[in-house]
Every structure is written in C-alpha cells, then in structure tokens.
Amino acid sequence: VARRPDSSSIATARPVRYAASSLSGHGHAAPARVRAQPSWLLNQFAIVANRSVAEALTGIDARRYHYSLLAALDEMGASSQADVSRATSIDRSDMVATINELVDRGFVARTPDPADRRRNVIILSGAGRRQLRKLDRLLGKVQEGLLAPLSPDEREQLVDLLTRLVGHHTTP
C-alpha cells in the first residue's frame, strides 16, 4: 500500500516507449493494488477464458449456455425447464431462448408434461448427445490452453479452490 509523495504534475507524464509491435500491447502492468485484488484477477482471467470459449464455440454455432444445458440434461435425464435452470444457474427467463435455440438445432425437444401442465419436459435427442460429445472434446482443448502455464498439481489446486468458493457462495 505504498503511498507516494505525489507527482501529479503534467511534466512527469511521458512514460514508456513500448517495445514491440503488439496490437495494443501493455506498456504498463495493472496497478499493484488492483492486480492484487482477487476479484480483479478473477475477472481478468474470466474474460480471457470466456473469450477463448466463445471463440471455439462460435465456430460450431454454439454458446456457453448450450453446453451447460446439454450436459445437465445428459446427467439429469429429461427435466422441466425450472429444474434445468436450477441445475445450470441459467436464469429461467434465459432458459426460454436457450432452449429455443437448441430446439431449432434439433438437440433437444420441448414437450408439455402430462403430469403437471405448467411444465415443459426437455428431452435430449440423439443429435444433442452427439453435439454434447463434440462440445466435450472442443472445450477440453480450450481448458488445456487456458491452464497451460500450470502443472497438473496446480490445476487441481485451482479447481479445488474455485470449487470450494463457488460452493460456499451458492449454498448458504
């Protein structure tokens, strides 16, 4: 928490000559106090991760929600939208559009539940299962790239820490 004696004079304001060509390369590192904040680090890496994932997925006309949803159906079996929503942390209102997309692609079917007429039952199709396997492979590679700088042990640590944190903040 270094307090600096001040230097808010315009004359000092001519820093760095960045080396290299980088498109928008970083001449400065992020401010130390910001860089030390878990929430900032987290967010920065989440941005990178989401960008990688999104990039991989748009190649096959998919989005993050698709994977969560297909995986949930595969594990839970046919379920109502509300149940899938709870399992995936996808908001109920967003479920509607997401399922529409998956229905359009033939990966799931939406049928009314005869036992409870408020509900729709969402059913994974064969094509949906194949798509899920495809996504599994694709996203596996992405994770690999994201965690490249970490050793197997460290990757495990990271997943463990995040798992505990997420668990703590989603079940109080």
Add this chain to the structure above:
Amino acid sequence: VARRPDSSSIATARPVRYAASSLSGHGHAAPARVRAQPSWLLNQFAIVANRSVAEALTGIDARRYHYSLLAALDEMGASSQADVSRATSIDRSDMVATINELVDRGFVARTPDPADRRRNVIILSGAGRRQLRKLDRLLGKVQEGLLAPLSPDEREQLVDLLTRLVGHHTTP
C-alpha cells in the same frame, strides 16, 4: 435457491441414465462435467464476485472501472488516456465515458497535453485520492467476504495461480 423434491415423471422415449455424480437426494448441482471445467468454475465465481463488488460500489455511485482507473493514476501519475487504457485493460473507447464520469464527480481532471496535442492528460485530484482510499477500504472488505472459506495460505495460492494465468495470457 429454492428447491423442491420433484420426481417428475416422463421416462418416455429415451431411457434416462443417471450420472454417477448426483450428490444427495434432490435438487441437482451443476452437471459434473461442467462443474469440473475450470472455465465454468471461474465464471461462476466471477459472477459472484462481480455481483458483490457492484453491489458495494453502487452504494457510493461508483463502478469497477472507477477503481482501476483511479488506482492506475495514483501509481502512474498523470497520464494520457491511452496509457491508462493499457494499464487498466479498459478499452480506449470505454475510457472516454469512464473519464467523463470521474470528471463529473470531480475525481480527475482532463486537460490537453501541451507536449503532444493528440493527448489528454488525466490528473488525479485530491477528492479522487480520497475516493480511492474509500474504494480501497470498501473493496478490501468485499474481498474478505469472497475469500471467507479459504485459509490465508489458500488465498495466497489462489492469487498466485491467477496472477500467473493472467500474466501468461496477457503477454504473449
């Protein structure tokens, strides 16, 4: 998240295989394969973190960008918008609006750089410094809440791992 027991039916067309991972009884956690993905875990925790941070900040009419920007100015001294942009990873086009907000609040001043007339020099004001200290305290408490389930050692581990990951993905 409310949950109900449920046992809703429909074992129609497709034989439902239950994954080996369902924790206990009712309500489903996220699908195991999704839950094991670093990018998903990361994003879930980032959502929680961003929500906490945003909530704390709206209480004093601030946003995340404000903190990054004020902290950067405090450490770098008066700088051009482009330099601050590189230091904070805030896009150049978003810098404009962010600085406008901070100027409105009296936390920074934007003046043309006499040495390079393309540039604006952004200067942290006294009020800006006070706001920065306020944000420091406020966000410190938020981090505390976010990392509550981790021991000091583990917090350090997390920060270390994330730091390396972010470093690896922002300086290629």
Add this chain to the structure above:
DNA sequence: CGCATATCAGTAGGACTGAAATCA
C-alpha cells in the same frame, strides 16, 4: 389462497468493433 412454471419485455453494464478527425 399462496406458490411454481413458463414466457415475454426490457434494463444495465461490460467487452468489443469500426470509423472518423486530429496530429506526431
């Protein structure tokens, strides 16, 4: 009645793109 479900309309902030004008 209170509660759940599905749907729709709309908001807010954030990341990002493309192009313009200005100037080194």
Add this chain to the structure above:
DNA sequence: CTGATTTCAGTCGTACTGATATGC
C-alpha cells in the same frame, strides 16, 4: 506517408428484473 490518440456510434452476449398467464 504511417502510426498514435481521442471520440463516437454502434453491436453482442450476458445477467438480471419485473410482469403476466396459467396451473398446482
């Protein structure tokens, strides 16, 4: 000329907030 800086006008995906109609 090339390249950097500021600014504007948008897009896009995402998280989230109601409100509504329907059925339990």
